[in-house]
Amino acid sequence: PYTHSTSIGSITWSDHAEISLNIDKPRTAKAWTWRLNPTLLHNPQIRQTIQQELTNYFETNTGSVPSTNTLWAAHKATIRGTIISAASAHRRQTLRELEQHLTSLRTIEAKHKRTPSQSLLDQIKLHQHAIKSYMAKDSQKALQWTKQLYYEKSNKADTLLARRLRHKTLQKHIDEITSPGGRTHKDPDRIASIFVDYFSKLYDHKPNHTFTHPT
Numbered sequence: 001p002y003t004h005s006t007s008i009g010s011i012t013w014s015d016h017a018e019i020s021l022n023i024d025k026p027r028t029a030k031a032w033t034w035r036l037n038p039t040l041l042h043n044p045q046i047r048q049t050i051q052q053e054l055t056n057y058f059e060t061n062t063g064s065v066p067s068t069n070t071l072w073a074a075h076k077a078t079i080r081g082t083i084i085s086a087a088s089a090h091r092r093q094t095l096r097e098l099e100q101h102l103t104s105l106r107t108i109e110a111k112h113k114r115t116p117s118q119s120l121l122d123q124i125k126l127h128q129h130a131i132k133s134y135m136a137k138d139s140q141k142a143l144q145w146t147k148q149l150y151y152e153k154s155n156k157a158d159t160l161l162a163r164r165l166r167h168k169t170l171q172k173h174i175d176e177i178t179s180p181g182g183r184t185h186k187d188p189d190r191i192a193s194i195f196v197d198y199f200s201k202l203y204d205h206k207p208n209h210t211f212t213h214p215t
Helices: 038-042 044-061 068-114 118-153 159-171 188-203
Strands: 003-008 019-023
Touching: 038 044, 038 068, 038 118, 044 068, 068 118, 118 159
Parallel strands: none
Antiparallel strands: 003 019
16 A cells, blocks of 8 residues: 555666656654764865855854854854855756766667667766766765764664674574474474473473473
């Protein structure tokens, strides 16, 4: 009931076309904490915007409040809004350019299938290279966030540790077991019962020993 649309994409960086499934899943609001994306500072235009905003802010507001602490604290909120606005504009521009490359790639691929030619193939490779560069930037940003996450939470009992332990637990899950009689059992209750029986006999050798199977 949540499926909105499905589509088959273009062949971009591998020999296979991507398949996408759009699902309208109900979402719950989560707490959001803003963090600076350091890769934005590599963009000369964004750096110039930030520098200009800082210059204008301090020229306009210096001396307007009695405390320099207030002036400094307010500048953080101001420049954060500037960076968020610049980041949003940069993201929209990047998505527009990526969509243009994908649209052109689909059109040229269709033409190349009907009438193959070297010029069309060169255009396909050109658009594929551009799309790969966008993907590489996203991968670089994701890798940077991952490094930061491991640096911040590597020695803490936090969600990162819980996720790794959950993965380990799934790896050690026992799907089936063979009893001493040679039969294979897949029922979880029966598997637990066999373990209880085995370790009870292994660690307790009393002649009158009895134990209760799990229910």
